[in-house]
């Protein structure tokens with residue numbers, strides 16, 4: 258089995274911004290306050306702020322127009338279609354892809370893919386990619402001085418079962434630095450892609466880990482300006498998913514539309 262990491266690490270600026278973390282954190286707080294005031298004033302606001310200067314590398318590439326709803330074409334309503342046989346069960350275990358065990362905290366991530374009425378979405382493809390336990394991606398654009406793990410590639414996939422459930426076995430990714438500003442670090446996260454016939458485009462999001470001290474500092478996490486929406490991206494520690502002497506466990510349910518939907522990244526982010 259061979260894997261390539263599905264996407265580049267978070268985009269890096271050619272010339273790093275020299276803003277300090279305290280300046281970035283101040284900008285985040287100011288913008289969240291501004292949006293809260295606008296909402297209190299009766300404005301209807303999207304869940305994510307596209308024009309969000311603290312996320313420096315998004316300034317020139319964020320959408321500048323409001324998205325328009327269009328009727329999907331027939332082909333988009335009927336495809337793609339996946340079956341359980343298209344993806345081998347072993348592909349959901351990221352700890353089995355090499356001769357040895359990867360380093361790090363072994364964990365189970367389990368969840369359900371649901372629509373806004375709580376109905377399970379079966380036979381949808383879920384792909385994940387992530388850094389290793391030291392916070393390093395196998396990607397030529399990630400050259401920061403943390404070790405690669407010869408026993409960890411960091412990509413896997415699964416198809417949801419009839420109850421809309423998926424399950425991955427992996428290791429906990431480490432936080433990593435990125436050049437958004439001076440000494441910028443991303444909270445530990447797993448990237449998720451959702452693709453299938455129950456919605457008309459591929460959806461991409463990130464799962465975080467509870468209690469991460471980097472949450473308040475991270476411009477990407479904070480493009481989502483309401484706390485309740487940010488909370489929907491944090492996996493829930495679930496001791497029932499742990500295995501004695503073996504692994505910890507997190508639950509991460511994903512809702513694909515409606516008011517309870519998980520926040521998804523916009524195209525190009």
Ligand SMILES: [Fe+2]
Nearest residue numbers: 266267446448
């Ligand atoms: Fe990442």
